[in-house]
Amino acid sequence: MSELEVRQLRYFVAVAEELHFGRAAERLGMAQPPLSRAIRDLERHLGVRLLERTTRQVALTPAGEVFLHDARTALDAVTAAARRARHAGQPTPSLRVALKADFDAGLLPRILAAFQREDAALPVELLLGGRGDQVPALHDGRADIALLPTPFDNHDLDVEPLLTEPRLLALAADDPLAARSSLCLADLAGRSLPDGTPADRDGRPPTTARTQNGREQSPSPPRGRVVEAQPTPLDLAKIFNLIELGSIIMFLPVSVASRHRRLGIAYRNVGDLPPTTLVLAWPQDSRSPAVAAFVRAATAVAKAAQADAQTDQDQTDQEAPQRAMM
Amino acid sequence: MSELEVRQLRYFVAVAEELHFGRAAERLGMAQPPLSRAIRDLERHLGVRLLERTTRQVALTPAGEVFLHDARTALDAVTAAARRARHAGQPTPSLRVALKADFDAGLLPRILAAFQREDAALPVELLLGGRGDQVPALHDGRADIALLPTPFDNHDLDVEPLLTEPRLLALAADDPLAARSSLCLADLAGRSLPDGTPADRDGRPPTTARTQNGREQSPSPPRGRVVEAQPTPLDLAKIFNLIELGSIIMFLPVSVASRHRRLGIAYRNVGDLPPTTLVLAWPQDSRSPAVAAFVRAATAVAKAAQADAQTDQDQTDQEAPQRAMM
DNA sequence: GCTCACTCATATCCGCACGGTATCAATCCG
DNA sequence: CGGATTGATACCGTGCGGATATGAGTGAGC
Numbered sequence: 132m133s134e135l136e137v138r139q140l141r142y143f144v145a146v147a148e149e150l151h152f153g154r155a156a157e158r159l160g161m162a163q164p165p166l167s168r169a170i171r172d173l174e175r176h177l178g179v180r181l182l183e184r185t186t187r188q189v190a191l192t193p194a195g196e197v198f199l200h201d202a203r204t205a206l207d208a209v210t211a212a213a214r215r216a217r218h219a220g221q222p223t224p225s226l227r228v229a230l231k232a233d234f235d236a237g238l239l240p241r242i243l244a245a246f247q248r249e250d251a252a253l254p255v256e257l258l259l260g261g262r263g264d265q266v267p268a269l270h271d272g273r274a275d276i277a278l279l280p281t282p283f284d285n286h287d288l289d290v291e292p293l294l295t296e297p298r299l300l301a302l303a304a305d306d307p308l309a310a311r312s313s314l315c316l317a318d319l320a321g322r323s324l325p326d327g328t329p330a331d332r333d334g335r336p337p338t339t340a341r342t343q344n345g346r347e348q349s350p351s352p353p354r355g356r357v358v359e360a361q362p363t364p365l366d367l368a369k370i371f372n373l374i375e376l377g378s379i380i381m382f383l384p385v386s387v388a389s390r391h392r393r394l395g396i397a398y399r400n401v402g403d404l405p406p407t408t409l410v411l412a413w414p415q416d417s418r419s420p421a422v423a424a425f426v427r428a429a430t431a432v433a434k435a436a437q438a439d440a441q442t443d444q445d446q447t448d449q450e451a452p453q454r455a456m457m
Numbered sequence: 458m459s460e461l462e463v464r465q466l467r468y469f470v471a472v473a474e475e476l477h478f479g480r481a482a483e484r485l486g487m488a489q490p491p492l493s494r495a496i497r498d499l500e501r502h503l504g505v506r507l508l509e510r511t512t513r514q515v516a517l518t519p520a521g522e523v524f525l526h527d528a529r530t531a532l533d534a535v536t537a538a539a540r541r542a543r544h545a546g547q548p549t550p551s552l553r554v555a556l557k558a559d560f561d562a563g564l565l566p567r568i569l570a571a572f573q574r575e576d577a578a579l580p581v582e583l584l585l586g587g588r589g590d591q592v593p594a595l596h597d598g599r600a601d602i603a604l605l606p607t608p609f610d611n612h613d614l615d616v617e618p619l620l621t622e623p624r625l626l627a628l629a630a631d632d633p634l635a636a637r638s639s640l641c642l643a644d645l646a647g648r649s650l651p652d653g654t655p656a657d658r659d660g661r662p663p664t665t666a667r668t669q670n671g672r673e674q675s676p677s678p679p680r681g682r683v684v685e686a687q688p689t690p691l692d693l694a695k696i697f698n699l700i701e702l703g704s705i706i707m708f709l710p711v712s713v714a715s716r717h718r719r720l721g722i723a724y725r726n727v728g729d730l731p732p733t734t735l736v737l738a739w740p741q742d743s744r745s746p747a748v749a750a751f752v753r754a755a756t757a758v759a760k761a762a763q764a765d766a767q768t769d770q771d772q773t774d775q776e777a778p779q780r781a782m783m
Numbered sequence: 784g785c786t787c788a789c790t791c792a793t794a795t796c797c798g799c800a801c802g803g804t805a806t807c808a809a810t811c812c813g
Numbered sequence: 814c815g816g817a818t819t820g821a822t823a824c825c826g827t828g829c830g831g832a833t834a835t836g837a838g839t840g841a842g843c
Binding site for chain 1 (some may be wrong): 460461462463464466467503504505506507518519520521523524526527528530531534535536537538539541542543545546598612613741742744
């Protein structure tokens with residue numbers, strides 16, 4: 132029983148995703164026959180049939196399904212090993228923080244400042260990726276820690292909640308729904324969110340094949356060196372354009388909404404829309420003191436911010452107890 | 458940037474563990490020169506120095522340390538993928554449950570029975586491994602779910618507590634400590650546990666290189682097909698012999714202790730010894746309905762058992778409120 | 784129903800990368 | 814200073830991965 136090789140995993144994943152030997156071979160930059168042979172050898176090696184194939188159709192067997200899943204995580208693990216080693220070998224290692232621009236509840240500057248006061252502080256590198264890219268970035272070693280809102284797929288991650296805040300519905304000001312006095316999720320059936328999921332099914336998008344898109348610029352960085360990660364296919368500016376046009380709607384944490392007030396867009400309360408929690412997430416096996424220091428700094432800042440918000444809220448309540456939301 | 462290969466990871470891990478190219482090459486079943494070259498190529502590929510070597514000494518760089526860790530988990534991930542695929546391809550797949558013999562708080566028969574009544578039930582295969590082998594078995598795909606007592610290293614695992622029970626100190630009946638009216642952890646300084654750790658530092662043993670020992674038989678299986686996993690270097694029988702001889706002491710959950718009352722061994726309460734919790738653990742990314750069914754069955758059984766124990770305890774308290782422990 | 788197009792499998796060849804042997808170079812020890 | 818130990822270098826052969834050419838089975842169209 133020699134040993135499985137990474138190349139075989141890559142080949143299998145390609146075929147399993149394409150369900151077509153020719154296209155998979157093309158994607159892998161090789162010819163089709165050696166790919167067929169490689170898959171055959173892999174199956175022989177495992178003693179298990181992974182793909183059911185006729186000359187016209189390729190399908191995954193049950194064993195193939197589980198192997199696809201495990202092969203993906205194994206591939207992630209080896210690329211993560213490579214990336215983290217490369218990063219750790221840098222003369223001045225940095226802490227790479229993945230987040231989606233603006234989705235920091237305004238805490239980021241304070242967190243970064245508090246972190247820099249920690250003993251284990253390092254230069255911070257911000258990876259501004261699209262929503263849903265933070266978790267893969269942690270898994271494949273591009274990032275050391277991530278700041279992101281629930282819900283998300285937290286497999287294999289340690290998590291520390293920072294603060295919970297309600298979300299608002301962002302929609303075109305002239306949308307009929309904007310005139311309603313109260314809304315609930317059921318009213319949004321048929322509307323679509325920026326990622327294409329229907330609005331009445333608020334969760335993470337189905338995990339399809341990971342796409343890799345082109346480059347794109349991103350709004351102003353709060354601080355630190357900024358690197359474009361897997362760039363957002365739709366950045367917030369474009370999303371707001373689409374919202375204004377009425378073609379999509381979106382749920383936004385109040386902290387994000389309050390930064391993007393503009394004509395043509397209305398924010399509305401949705402009764403049964405669950406709140407979101409901004410959390411820190413990092414690989415469970417992280418032994419990095421810098422990550423620990425960042426978590427310490429961030430939780431301290433969040434705690435303070437939450438206390439401030441509470442007193443603010445109290446004051447607001449006193450001044451205008453029943454003021455309607457926007 | 459071609460791609461890291463499993464072979465390179467195996468090589469590096471061997472060298473990093475041996476800190477000696479010759480021995481590592483021997484362990485890998487190859488000559489030393491190609492190993493040296495492979496490591497050099499790996500470092501060149503990563504652009505990072507992993508090992509600091511003179512002609513007389515080999516040491517890990519900081520980057521090497523992190524890469525060693527990640528390489529191990531990556532290797533685990535690929536062997537897990539292979540094993541799980543092989544297992545999923547079996548004509549009659551089974552649910553492989555890892556546990557240490559006797560450390561089931563007596564729940565196992567009932568859990569297995571309840572599980573068999575579940576819709577998603579499968580034949581159960583018990584892997585009776587040594588303490589500390591359950592977690593690796595989950596990670597490398599030998600087991601689908603594990604039953605084990607806290608504390609343990611729960612990296613990358615989902616966990617469901619079943620029941621918490623106090624632990625007793627097992628020691629030789631003629632041990633001076635056995636005559637003491639009360640004990641605390643500090644009294645045990647200098648004593649050693651079966652795994653070699655000092656008794657006053659109750660945690661998991663340091664993760665050294667994984668050893669693979671010889672075969673060995675194991676006590677009567679409760680049910681289902683039984684397979685010897687990584688066999689216990691010291692099974693409970695031998696451990697009790699050593700305890701009787703006074704050379705070691707051990708902490709045992711009351712459920713285990715009550716099954717192994719024998720002359721020559723005394724059980725004593727230790728005031729500040731934290732209790733242990735029997736938990737189920739399984740890979741976080743498991744999508745197996747059988748695992749879910751097992752968790753359901755086990756939690757139900759544990760809940761019932763805890764309720765029973767509570768009423769028993771109440772009765773016992775009524776009958777003999779101040780009865781001394783053993 | 785025959786044919787064509789499509790797609791996966793087989794056959795054969797080739798180049799290279801991995802591993803082996805021989806040897807060198809550097810460091811530690813007596 | 815010499816022998817022993819240990820990692821690095823040089824060189825060579827072979828096995829494996831990849832390419833090209835071709836076969837075979839299947840669904841679609843006329």
